[in-house]
Amino acid sequence: MEKRITIIEDIAAIREGFSAVLSSVNKYQVVNRYATCEEALVNLDNDRPDIVLMDIELPGMSGIAGTAQIKRALPDCIVLIITVLEDSEKVFQSLCAGAGGYIVKNSNLESIVQTIDEAVAGGAPMSLSIARMVVQSFQLQPDSPLSERETEVLQSIAEGKSYSKIAADLYISRETVRSHIKNIYRKLEVSSKVDALKIASANNWMNKL
Amino acid sequence: MEKRITIIEDIAAIREGFSAVLSSVNKYQVVNRYATCEEALVNLDNDRPDIVLMDIELPGMSGIAGTAQIKRALPDCIVLIITVLEDSEKVFQSLCAGAGGYIVKNSNLESIVQTIDEAVAGGAPMSLSIARMVVQSFQLQPDSPLSERETEVLQSIAEGKSYSKIAADLYISRETVRSHIKNIYRKLEVSSKVDALKIASANNWMNKL
DNA sequence: GGTGTATCCCCCAATTTGGGGGATTTTTAA
DNA sequence: TTAAAAATCCCCCAAATTGGGGGATACACC
Numbered sequence: 001m002e003k004r005i006t007i008i009e010d011i012a013a014i015r016e017g018f019s020a021v022l023s024s025v026n027k028y029q030v031v032n033r034y035a036t037c038e039e040a041l042v043n044l045d046n047d048r049p050d051i052v053l054m055d056i057e058l059p060g061m062s063g064i065a066g067t068a069q070i071k072r073a074l075p076d077c078i079v080l081i082i083t084v085l086e087d088s089e090k091v092f093q094s095l096c097a098g099a100g101g102y103i104v105k106n107s108n109l110e111s112i113v114q115t116i117d118e119a120v121a122g123g124a125p126m127s128l129s130i131a132r133m134v135v136q137s138f139q140l141q142p143d144s145p146l147s148e149r150e151t152e153v154l155q156s157i158a159e160g161k162s163y164s165k166i167a168a169d170l171y172i173s174r175e176t177v178r179s180h181i182k183n184i185y186r187k188l189e190v191s192s193k194v195d196a197l198k199i200a201s202a203n204n205w206m207n208k209l
Numbered sequence: 210m211e212k213r214i215t216i217i218e219d220i221a222a223i224r225e226g227f228s229a230v231l232s233s234v235n236k237y238q239v240v241n242r243y244a245t246c247e248e249a250l251v252n253l254d255n256d257r258p259d260i261v262l263m264d265i266e267l268p269g270m271s272g273i274a275g276t277a278q279i280k281r282a283l284p285d286c287i288v289l290i291i292t293v294l295e296d297s298e299k300v301f302q303s304l305c306a307g308a309g310g311y312i313v314k315n316s317n318l319e320s321i322v323q324t325i326d327e328a329v330a331g332g333a334p335m336s337l338s339i340a341r342m343v344v345q346s347f348q349l350q351p352d353s354p355l356s357e358r359e360t361e362v363l364q365s366i367a368e369g370k371s372y373s374k375i376a377a378d379l380y381i382s383r384e385t386v387r388s389h390i391k392n393i394y395r396k397l398e399v400s401s402k403v404d405a406l407k408i409a410s411a412n413n414w415m416n417k418l
Numbered sequence: 419g420g421t422g423t424a425t426c427c428c429c430c431a432a433t434t435t436g437g438g439g440g441a442t443t444t445t446t447a448a
Numbered sequence: 449t450t451a452a453a454a455a456t457c458c459c460c461c462a463a464a465t466t467g468g469g470g471g472a473t474a475c476a477c478c
Contacts, residue, residue: 075351095347096418124340128332134343135333138304142284147423157369160402162465176425178467183423191467193369209305356454371434385456387436392454400436 002029003120006049008066009082010035010058014105018053018082021109028116035059037066044073051116052079053103056090064090064097071098078119088133095134101125137204144205145187153180155206157193211238212329215258217275218291219244219267223314227262227291230318237325244268246275253282260325261288262312265299273299273306280307287328297342304343310334346413353414354396362389364415366402 005028009015015033022028031047034040038060040047052070056063067079078100083090091102101124103115118125126134146154156166163181167174181193190196200206214237218224224242231237240256243249247269249256261279265272276288287309292299300311310333312324327334335343355363365375372390376383390402399405409415 071348092347092418095344096349096416098348100341100344118337121337122341123337124344126340126344128327128330131333131335131340132309132331135304135309135335138301139280139307140305149424158367160366160369160406164465165403172424173426175427179425180423181467185467193466194374197369207305209301358455373434381455382457384458388456389454391436394436402435 003027003050003116004029004031004048005051005053005116006031006040006047007033007053008035008037008040008058008063009033009053009055011055014055014082017109018112021112022116025113028113037061037063037069040066041069041073044070048074049077051119052077053082054079054099055082056094064094067094067097067099080115080119080125086127086130086133091130091133092137102127102130138208139204140207141204144200144203146184146200146205150180150184150187151200151206153177154184154196154200157181158197158201158206211236212259212325213238213240213257214260214262214325215240215249215256216242216262217244217246217249217267217272218242218262218264220264223264223291226318227321230321231325234322237322246270246272246278249275250278250282253279257283258286260328261286262291263288263308264291265303273303276303276306276308289324289328289334295336295339295342300339300342301346311336311339347417348413349416350413353409353412355393355409355414359389359393359396360409360415362386363393363405363409366390367406367410367415 005022007015007018007030009018012035015035019030019033022030028051031049032040032043034043036058037054040052052067054063054067054070058066061069063081067081070077070079079098080101080103081094081099082103082105084105101115101119103112103125104127115125144151152170153166156169161169163174163177167177170177184196185191188196188199190199214231216224216227216239218227221244224244228239228242231239237260240258241249241252243252245267246263249261263272263276263279267275270278272290276290279286279288288307289310289312290303290308291312291314293314295311310324310328312321312334313336324334353360361379362375365378370378372383372386376386379386393405394400397405397408399408
């Protein structure tokens with residue numbers, strides 16, 4: 001069964017390069033190539049790709065927004081991001097949008113087939129450094145000014161718990177919870193849970209589980 | 210510079226197998242082997258490993274708890290989890306504890322050197338299916354009963370915002386926010402934000418960014 | 419002896435929450 | 449085309465929550 005591939009990339013040389021390599025492989029079939037997401041989206045019903053190679057920097061709609069659109073229409077379609085720089089912000093945004101992996105733009109053209117093979121085999125192809133970034137996003141930064149107990153309390157606030165509920169769950173008084181929160185606010189120089197949560201989650205000071 | 214390796218694995222055959230393979234490689238040096246985390250932890254200061262191979266199922270302290278302890282003492286130490294079954298629960302727990310990658314237990318012994326090489330080179334070695342699990346954890350499940358707007362509102366609640374703040378941020382009335390929340394509660398069959406958040410986050414119905 | 423952590427107590431006013439009861443318009447799907 | 453779902457807005461109201469003060473005690477660590 002041939003896998004249908006769509007390429008969305010505004011630089012013609014790269015677009016045609018990928019296309020040429022993939023066309024020479026029997027199991028893959030490049031159904032269409034576009035320079036913008038907008039063009040690709042209107043033809044999505046006809047193209048019905050199994051795999052999309054998506055540039056992240058595009059004129060008009062970004063590759064991230066495009067990925068979200070494609071996944072909405074074709075949830076089983078695998079979108080692989082074509083990227084040069086490994087900007088952590090964009091990496092996580094595209095993962096949230098539904099990206100299934102990353103292709104490094106300046107890698108030799110032949111390795112692209114392996115990358116797609118890996119995605120089709122049920123993997124999530126990424127460069128070493130992106131894999132490390134993704135794994136690290138689960139881990140606490142060790143530079144938190146908060147004590148263990150304070151982190152625990154803030155964690156509970158993130159879960160939407162009230163002071164009373166937190167107190168009950170931690171087997172302490174509500175007043176103790178309040179003390180911890182006062183200290184958290186002082187340390188983070190904020191005066192509301194929204195701001196405390198914003199700072200703590202931006203710095204990876206809370207557990208994700 | 211030789212990398213110092215500690216192996217923590219209760220099955221002697223596997224422990225010694227890994228040890229034998231790694232001892233034959235110049236760049237790696239197995240400084241010690243243990244059957245339990247407890248033993249390894251008391252010798253951590255002497256062993257000072259750069260890399261720890263950690264079994265996840267151990268008598269006494271689990272490999273997950275052990276990983277957390279080791280990372281607390283040696284933040285730059287790379288802990289690689291040795292695993293047979295790829296239990297998603299345990300995978301994410303060990304990632305949060307500080308694991309840097311996964312080694313499949315029944316893989317051929319030679320590939321372990323490659324796995325460690327990858328970790329040392331700045332990567333995060335994982336099996337195809339674990340990589341997919343990790344990437345998918347960033348993505349919304351498409352089976353959510355909530356509408357886009359409702360998801361947006363619930364997302365804001367998760368950030369600790371009040372109804373008024375949500376209303377202001379979404380440029381709608383507070384009453385509209387209340388309507389959405391009433392609908393969320395009805396759909397999820399709950400009657401508080403804590404319960405709504407619990408269900409929605411357990412099912413990956415909210416964005417992580 | 420000071421600094422940080424963890425625990426607990428009081429007062430109080432403004433805000434928030436969630437329980438009702440509605441309504442209208444637009445969009446989507448059958 | 450018709451019905452259901454989604455998105456928007458309005459009212460009333462009581463209980464709970466939040467965050468601002470002001471403290472205190474005990475333990476540990478340096």
